[in-house]
Amino acid sequence: MPATVALAVARYRPEEEPAPTLQTYEVPFREDWVVLDALNYIKDRLDGSLSFRWSCRMGVCGSCGMKVNGTPVLTCAAFLSEHLPGPIRVEPLDYFPVVRDLVVDLSDFMRKLKKVKPWILREEEKPLAEGEYRQTPDQLDAYKQFSMCINCMLCYSACPIYGLEPSFIGPAAIALAQRYNMDSRDQGARERLEILSGYDGIWQCTFVGECTKVCPKNVDPAGAIQQYKLTSAVHWLKTLLPWGAR
């Protein structure tokens, strides 16, 4: 094993430079270090001006997504040892505006998330005193996987459609819409369908499937989108029938 490894890190300081550059740092190589540990070593010891987001360091907060050697990953779960010999290229996620160094602007996703109404929609609320809505383990399993999304944005960064057409509502938001649609306690599928079968919704996806490949939580957004297309098509066919859609 090498004693050190080089990291080529994307830098962009809009107050100082017009365009991003790569800066190379030499850090100690340690078997149990992830790329995020190396970035923290740089920040603490070599260059305090390097900016990146991170928090939980256990793959659940979704803050530290970056591209490592071209692939979107959570840097807290990307071991240096998997990327030898180096230099290991660390860059911000694709298709988002870069704010600074490795920090990207997420406001587009935050707007889209709200647009798909990711909350329980019901015609009538049952009082708390009547207890829980019953939901069998099978009913839970029907949507559970889509509820595992940590909003890390790796899927957007991997999605060539989002790259070409930024208005595309995108994999994570669609998976989360489907998470509520499939929830036995929810009655909002029709309302969401109107949003998602519109121009910026599911039909833009050409099923490249990159979103599912990079997802660190096996959410399978591509699967959610395909399911949705089917629902949407069936709904559309029903509208052609004399008695209309239910």
Added chain:
Amino acid sequence: MDLSACDVLVVGGGGAGLRAAIAVAETHPNLRVAVISKVYPMRSHTVSAEGGAAAVIKPGDSLEEHAYDTISGGDWLCDQDAVEAFVREAPAEMLRLEHWGCPWNREPDGSIAVRPFGGMKAQRTWFAADKTGFHMLHTLFQTTLKYDVIQRYDEFFVTKLLVDEGRCQGVVAIELGTGKIHAITAKAVILCTGGCGKVFPFTTNANIKNGDGMALAYRAGAPLKDMEFVQYHPTGLPFTGILITEAARSEGGWLLNKDGYRYLQDYDLGKPEPRPVLRSMELGPRDRLSQAFVKEQEKGRTLEGPYGHYVHLDLRHLGEKLIDKKLPFVRELCLKYVGIDPVKEMIPVRPVVHYMMGGVSTDIDGATPLPGLYAAGEVACVSINGANRLGSNSLPECLVFGARAGKVAAAFAAELKAPSPSVLTQAHDEERRLEEKFRRGRGAKERIATLRAEMHETMEESAGIYRNGPALQKAADKLRSLQERFRHLTLDDHSYTFNTEQTAALELSYMLDVAETIVQSALQRTESRGSHQRTDYPERDDKNFLGHALAYRAEDGPPRIEWVPVTITRWPPGQRVYGR
């Protein structure tokens, strides 16, 4: 400087903060409520909570039992009126979250499933596999999106509370993306910023857990209560400190020393049975289990690795099916971070700093002694956790006291007129301070990482699982000198755009304040109780210390400590009995 105004401002967007914001929106829809957070709300540390959330729901369980477990678990330092309110309101809060869509695990008939948990005499811990906090946080966050009235300041870092005419009237904050300074006035401010695990080197806590809200309140003159009580969780992964949930033991996992022996039986925690027994052995309280580890290490019966001593958590006998169904995250974390499959191998674990029982002193409604300032969740100390929190009480605490603080703060704000104009003078002073300190501070020589490392070392040596007077005194002196050296901090980064070095510097200053209150409170509590164990005062001393330590900021010198009695309602101090 940018100016904006709202009626109720919630600082922090985790479980407590989001619950508080919804409470304001639901009870006073005409009020302007805002959530300000240094991260996007779904990044908040609630996301890392794993095992579950306690609330009485099953037949055969009772509120009295939940209260007794909590109070005895807290070694009689809990305020019992607060505990009674907590256990009474927790079930409705948990149900409300169910109605909002939280994917709780279920029984075959579709009702809520519960699991056992440490120190609990009945099964009452609701869970969403072993990602309970993650699901609660995302459910809460997504639910807040339906309230248009809830405004958000995402990635804003609060540097100061504005206090005028004896009440809190807003905050000054840095918009991280641009470096712009904002003054946000409010009629009530609710702190929901979580804990401060990062004052220690080895912690389950996320990088963002720097005691921000504690330091903000402390600097504004509000006291911090029971800061000496720091919870070590008995099972963290060496090196990373990643938490292996207590649910691993509640589902039947064993703690083994280097000889494969279930050593907890030697520490008055009961006899080893093949199946988990409530309030016994591996299901004892966290303080006792972490202390047993240290004793076991002293006897030379732990294992030793590159990151110190450890023992084994054995889940192999639970089988792949149960592990995948109820502990999938444990398996994922072990495979990903240490290359171990708990289905086939034992997990190396050691105690790790996890939770602050102490925090901003509040009453039962989340109100601090400073009018207009409220606090809820880990940042606060009501106190329901006393000298040792029981696992799965902190998530429902966020809901119950987040909701209470939200309602009471909203009612307070509804009665008030706009903030006094003079708070803006303060805001301008704060803007100048930030400019001078972090933009023109060249020529100084201390680095963040150096001071932080020295603080870490100081805290680990003095304020760990076992403490003593001389070590604490030394630490108090050392922290004073670190405070002095902090004034000579130098930064590499003098830019405005997303300057994380500036944020880290401000966080370090918060941590130094909080560390001083921990050490000073620990120094002055000359007894042993719950998580606070003094080798020079090994006994509990109800005569002198059945009370809370309140740490006030002093103009110069270490924090000033005052004492207030514990509220006892129905459970006079008794012996903590586990496993017999």
